[in-house]
Amino acid sequence: MIGVGKIKQYSNVLDKPLSKGKQEVSLSAFAFLFSELVQYNQTQVDNIAELERRLEDAGYAVGARVLELLCHRDKGNRRETRLLGILSFVHSTVWKVLFGKVADSLEKGTEHEDEYMISEKELLVNRFISIPKDMGTFNCGAFVAGIVRGVLDGAGFPAVVTAHFVPVEGQQRPRTTILIKFAEEVLRREARLG
Amino acid sequence: MAAIYSLYIINKSGGLIFYKDYGSSGRMDTNDSLRVASLWHSMHAISQQLSPISGCFGIELLQADTFDLHCFQSLTGTKFFVVCEPGTQHMEGLLKHIYELYTDYVLKNPFYEMEMPIRCELFDINLTQAIQKDRVALLAR
Numbered sequence: 001m002i003g004v005g006k007i008k009q010y011s012n013v014l015d016k017p018l019s020k021g022k023q024e025v026s027l028s029a030f031a032f033l034f035s036e037l038v039q040y041n042q043t044q045v046d047n048i049a050e051l052e053r054r055l056e057d058a059g060y061a062v063g064a065r066v067l068e069l070l071c072h073r074d075k076g077n078r079r080e081t082r083l084l085g086i087l088s089f090v091h092s093t094v095w096k097v098l099f100g101k102v103a104d105s106l107e108k109g110t111e112h113e114d115e116y117m118i119s120e121k122e123l124l125v126n127r128f129i130s131i132p133k134d135m136g137t138f139n140c141g142a143f144v145a146g147i148v149r150g151v152l153d154g155a156g157f158p159a160v161v162t163a164h165f166v167p168v169e170g171q172q173r174p175r176t177t178i179l180i181k182f183a184e185e186v187l188r189r190e191a192r193l194g
Numbered sequence: 195m196a197a198i199y200s201l202y203i204i205n206k207s208g209g210l211i212f213y214k215d216y217g218s219s220g221r222m223d224t225n226d227s228l229r230v231a232s233l234w235h236s237m238h239a240i241s242q243q244l245s246p247i248s249g250c251f252g253i254e255l256l257q258a259d260t261f262d263l264h265c266f267q268s269l270t271g272t273k274f275f276v277v278c279e280p281g282t283q284h285m286e287g288l289l290k291h292i293y294e295l296y297t298d299y300v301l302k303n304p305f306y307e308m309e310m311p312i313r314c315e316l317f318d319i320n321l322t323q324a325i326q327k328d329r330v331a332l333l334a335r
Contacts, residue, residue, distance in 0.1 A: 031302040038304035128302035130314040
């Protein structure tokens with residue numbers, strides 16, 4: 001028989017090793033799928049805030065799953081419990097798995113203690129998307145913001161996450177900043193842990 | 195010296211969905227450009243029927259005294275054509291590149307409605323770059 005002996009048959013699904021997950025996905029295929037996702041959600045809403053919320057919810061489901069998978073695959077079933085730990089986990093590990101690169105920068109907000117920003121010169125989901133003038137500050141990065149919120153929420157760091165365009169001097173295109181505002185309890189816990 | 199006079203993109207029913215002119219010569223107002231687009235669409239269709247060769251895809255190059263017109267038709271019937279100085283080379287490559295930009299920055303944009311005029315910032319930016327690069331390459335030759 002063809003294929004016998006080539007692939008080891010596992011009778012129990014739990015005995016199977018977890019796949020490496022390094023396979024690349026076609027950017028075009030993703031771009032078309034994402035475009036359809038946005039178009040579909042557009043037909044379901046009547047204002048932009050609602051559209052942003054729906055995209056964020058779609059991302060949240062991805063984030064929750066990504067956290068589960070990466071903790072199991074890369075961290076030996078452990079997860080980060082400290083604020084800076086989880087932020088750098090999002091900034092490097094999660095970003096690398098989802099977008100193939102580490103995020104451009106991770107900064108602490110200057111005005112508020114509870115705010116952190118992940119900035120990206122060109123967010124992968126926005127690569128082919130031009131926002132029409134009449135949609136104002138709408139950003140499809142809301143999907144990525146949802147992913148970040150999903151990861152943080154799953155790890156026990158509830159936060160409000162939003163995506164914004166930030167103009168860069170000397171650049172034609174603005175960059176996208178993912179703004180993370182942690183819930184009060186997270187900061188209190190963090191202070192207690194020292 | 196501007197080698198390319200203007201660029202047109204027309205949808206499969208002959209409507210002009212993108213027009214841009216470069217340099218002062220051959221500039222047209224909106225009505226004229228719409229007229230040229232639909233005229234070219236019909237001429238292209240007629241040429242397909244009239245061609246003595248079966249399986250002809252229509253006119254690819256029209257040469258006149260004062261300009262050359264290079265046309266590229268995609269499989270879905272969208273036509274891209276440039277009007278340029280007589281004897282300008284490598285226009286097929288440029289048209290294919292513009293088609294590539296169209297598939298990337300127009301068709302993958304969720305806010306673009308099919309067959310409607312193209313208003314995508316990223317398409318404009320990348321198109322300008324492509325044309326500029328083409329000009330630089332032309333000057334270098």
